[in-house]
Amino acid sequence: MKITIVTSRGNKHICDIEAETTSTVLQLKKSFEKKNKKYYVDRQRFTTSTLGADGKPVALTDDGKTLSHYNIKSDTTLLFKDLGPQISWTLVFLVEYAGPLCIYPLFYIFSKQIYGTDFQKSYVQDLALICYSLHYIKRLLETIFVHRFSHGTMPLSNLFKNCTYYWGCTIMVSYFVNHALYTAPSSINVFVGLVLFAVSEFLNLMCHIQLRNLRPPGSTERRIPKGGLFDLVSCPNYTAEITAWIGFSIMTQTLTAFIFTLLGAFQMYVWAVAKHRRYRKEFDGQNGNPLYPRNRKIIVPFLL
CATH class of the missing domain: 3.10.20.90 (Phosphatidylinositol 3-kinase Catalytic Subunit; Chain A, domain 1)
Structure with a gap:
């Protein structure tokens, strides 16, 4: 034909x-x-x-x-x-995540040159460096060993857009957390924020592993995610990502960390809404198709 x-x-x-x-x-x-x-x-x-x-x-x-x-x-x-022009999702993720991993420590290591004075860093600044670095090390390892992408490529322009966001926000956060005038918050804030960050990072990893196991290697087959936080919301990986950065913000008590968290939460909410709608449309219960759970929320358990 x-x-x-x-x-x-x-x-x-x-x-x-x-x-x-x-x-x-x-x-x-x-x-x-x-x-x-x-x-x-x-x-x-x-x-x-x-x-x-x-x-x-x-x-x-x-x-x-x-x-x-x-x-x-x-x-x-x-x-x-x-x-x-297209570029692989894997390469985009590797570049956009490698940037923060390299940029954040610069403000910590070269603080004397950047802020013009030599000072003793607080233990919170040490913890913040470890947490921020571990987050992006985790993201890099997930990109290499965990994620399976339904589409192999994305527009090349996305690389510049994504890097501008991740790298720019890292500069914004790191500059103030590692500042010579930074004052560490109370120990209880640090403890609560650190625990929330650590638990959320673990849950985020578990969600990514669950998503990986839904799709056989080399397949683009889509299934309904089930088990754990997926029984409550459509995108628990975003939920855990947001709570992790809330924990980081509570731990460091800097305005720029909270701004970064809000920006990320807004973008992830937009992605979550689109994915939730796609799930409900694709799994409509017709013609032998499974029905997507109608009581499952989008990103906030029991609420949203």
Whole structure:
């Protein structure tokens, strides 16, 4: 069958591709790449020119699904969008997490040069360095050994955006925590914050391991997460991440740490809402599909 490919903007004709209904989306992308060398597989996104049941164009998002799954027939027209230069998720995570691990200690080690005076650091500043560093060491190790990404790449522009956020916030937090005028909070604040941070980091790791075990190696299969905090909220990994930084903020008692926590919490809430909606839409209980638990909250147990 013949498939006509046009641009998503302007419907400008690009090429025609011969395919079978049993061909997969990946095979379609490879055929398109042969005719358009610039647009390698990871840069391609196809949608139908007709609207689906929800009134929106249907995106061919699963490379393993056949064209017939998306109701692609002969003489169908597909809309092509160039996703731009791509970079692997793993590399993006490694770069964005390595930055804070290297940047934060600079304010601790070179405090005399940065603040213009030599001073004795408090034990809280020592603890903060250890906690901040361990968090990003954990994130790096998770990226290498734990995470399995459903999509292999993301736009290259995300690397600069993510690094600006993580690296910039690290400068903001580290500058004030390691400042010569920093005053350590009470011991009870430090203890409570440290315990909350440590427990949350452990729970965050457990959530990531649970998510990894949901998906067999090399598979993009999606399942309903169950067990532990997943029985309460859709994104407990974000919940634990937020409480970890709340603990760090309580321990250090700096305004910039709380600002960093609020910024991260807002972004993770946005991600959690989108993921929660995706779970409920995908697992709707119809046609043999499992039903997503309707009493499960988004990110805050029993509340939100």
